[in-house]
Amino acid sequence: DKLKTEFFSNISHELRTPLNVILGSVQLMEMYMNNNQYYESKEKVARNIGTMKQNCFRLLRLVNNLIDLSKIDAKAFEVHLRNCNIINVIREITLSVSDYIENKGIKLSFSSDVEELVMACDDEKIERILLNLLSNAIKFTPTGGEISVHICSEKHGLCMLVEDNGIGIPLDKQGQIFQRFCQIDKMFTRVHEGSGIGLSLVKSLVEMHGGTISFESKENEGTSFAIYIPYNKVEEKCLTYHAGM
Numbered sequence: 001d002k003l004k005t006e007f008f009s010n011i012s013h014e015l016r017t018p019l020n021v022i023l024g025s026v027q028l029m030e031m032y033m034n035n036n037q038y039y040e041s042k043e044k045v046a047r048n049i050g051t052m053k054q055n056c057f058r059l060l061r062l063v064n065n066l067i068d069l070s071k072i073d074a075k076a077f078e079v080h081l082r083n084c085n086i087i088n089v090i091r092e093i094t095l096s097v098s099d100y101i102e103n104k105g106i107k108l109s110f111s112s113d114v115e116e117l118v119m120a121c122d123d124e125k126i127e128r129i130l131l132n133l134l135s136n137a138i139k140f141t142p143t144g145g146e147i148s149v150h151i152c153s154e155k156h157g158l159c160m161l162v163e164d165n166g167i168g169i170p171l172d173k174q175g176q177i178f179q180r181f182c183q184i185d186k187m188f189t190r191v192h193e194g195s196g197i198g199l200s201l202v203k204s205l206v207e208m209h210g211g212t213i214s215f216e217s218k219e220n221e222g223t224s225f226a227i228y229i230p231y232n233k234v235e236e237k238c239l240t241y242h243a244g245m
Contacts, residue, residue: 015062018055025052054100061131065201068128072204079208081120081234086158087112087151089123093130094149101134105143112151117158120232125205132198133162133225140223141166157211157230165222174217178203 025048032041071077094110101108130149137147141164150161169177178199206213211229 015059018058021055022052025049061135064128065132065198068201069204072201077204077208079122079125079205081122081232083118083120083233084123085116085118086121086123086126086229087114087117089121089126090130090149090151090160093127094134097131097134101138101147104138106138106141107146109146109148110150111148114151114153117153118233119158119229120234121209121229125208129202129205129227130160130162132202136198137162137164137166137223140164140168154228157228160227160229161224162227163222163224168219168221168223169215169217170219174215177215178213 029045029048032045068077091110091112094108098108134147134149141147145165147162147164150163152159152161203213206227206229209229210232211227213225213227215223215225217223
C-alpha cells in the first residue's frame with residue numbers, strides 16, 4: 001500500500017509537470033497572437049512549439065509505459081518478432097535523440113564492433129528499451145557529462161551497453177532498481193523526475209526477447225547497463241510472443 005501511494009504521488013507529479021510546461025507555452029503563444037507579435041516572434045514561437053512537442057513525447061512515453069505494464073500483468077502483452085538489422089535500429093534510435101541530449105550539455109556517442117547483424121527482434125520494443133535507458137541516463141548525468149551506446153557481438157548473442165558518468169546508483173538501492181515503483185530518491189525530496197516503472201518495463205521487454213539485463217554502478221562515477229539478446233531468426237511471417245506464456 002505504501003508503494004502504491006508513493007507511485008500515484010510520483011505519477012501525479014510526472015503528469016502535472018509536462019502539462020504545466022505545455023500550458024505555459026500555449027499561453028505565451030496566445031499572448032503573441034493577441035499582441036499581433038506572432039509573426040515578429042517566430043524564434044520564440046518555434047522554441048515554444050519544440051518545448052510542447054518534447055513534453056508531449058514525455059507524456060506519451062509515460063502513458064505507454066503504464067499501458068504496457070497493465071498488459072503484462074494481464075498476460076496480454078505481445079512482442080512481434082521479425083528479422084531486421086538490429087545494428088541499424090539501435091543506431092537510428094540513438095541518433096534520433098542526439099540533439100535533445102546534447103542540448104542539455106551532455107555528450108552522446110554511438111559505436112559498434114559490427115556493421116550489420118540481421119536477427120529476430122521487435123524493433124518497436126527495442127526502441128522502448130533504449131529510450132527508457134537513455135532517459136534514465138539523462139536524469140542522472142549532469143551538464144558536461146557523457147553517455148555512450150556501444151554494441152558488441154558475442155559468440156551466441158548481441159550485447160548492448162548504455163553507459164554514463166553520472167551520479168551513479170546508491171549501493172543500498174542497487175538491489176531494487178528493477179522492482180516496480182522503485183525510486184532512487186525519496187518521495188518529495190528527490191531532485192530527479194521518474195515514475196519508477198521504466199527499468200521494470202525494460203527488464204520485462206528484454207526477457208521477452210529471451211535476453212538478460214545487468215548493470216554496474218558506483219556512486220559519483222556512473223552506471224553501465226548491459227543488455228544481452230541471443231541470436232535468433234524467425235520465418236518471414238510475423239511471429240507473436242504472448243507475455244505469460
